Amino acid sequence: MEWLKEFLGDELYAQVSVKLQGNNKVKLANLASGEYVAKQKYTDKESEVATLNTELAALKEAAKKFEGIDVDALNQKIKDLEANSAKEIEKVKRESVAKELLSGYKFTSKLAQESALNKLLSKELKLEGDKLLGADDFMKSLQTECPEAFANDDGGTKPPVVVNTGGSHEGGQPAQTPSLESAISDFYK
Incomplete structure (x- = not known):
């Protein structure tokens, strides 16, 4: 409380000091110095x-x-897993869309259908929404190339037309009946 002397003077300071002696209710502090909290x-x-x-x-x-x-290595692993997951999801979705497309066609056998599915998937056509772009054109070309893989409306196959007249045509060589081996070989080419 000595710091008050400078501001109050000796006489007033002495009076204030006497009044506050033994008083527990009033405490004086110089807040300017920041000492009181x-x-x-x-x-x-x-x-x-x-x-x-x-x-x-x-x-x-x-x-x-x-x-x-190594946090950076963990972050890289997470990115790699996300990329692989995205690829797997795309692959599954692509296969699902291709199977859905093939369900609209009649095949002569399950093997023919699986072969068509594998050929379609190997083309890696662009997947846009729920469609494989160019898949319809591919299926049309496949029907032309391999008509024996597709069944007609009554469930039968569409075999290639082979006419053997047994004779010769306009001075050509006589028609030859192919052997069973060459017929099978030609069929699977």
Whole structure:
């Protein structure tokens, strides 16, 4: 309280000093120096510091679990897995769309249908929504190239037309009946 002397003078300071002696209700402090802090503020800050120290200790403990782990490598693995998953999803979706397309065609056998599916998928046509772009044109060309793989409306096949008259045509060579081996070989070419 000595600092008040400078402002109040000796006489007034002595009077104030006598009046405040033994008084517990009034406390004087020079707030200009920043030395005084209300007790509640101090208690709140103490509590906040204790909480922060507890959180810091918990974070340090959690960080120990990740010591020696390369975060960049983990991030790269995640990116790789996401890319592979996207490719697999696209592959499954492409196959599903192709199977749906082939369900609109009648095949002579399950083997012919699977072969058509494999050929369609090997073209790697662009998937746009629920359509394979160019798939209809591919199926038309496949029907032309391999008519024996497709069944007609009554369930029969569309075999290639072979006419053997047994004779010769306009001075040409006589028609020859192919052997069973060459017929099978020609069929699967």
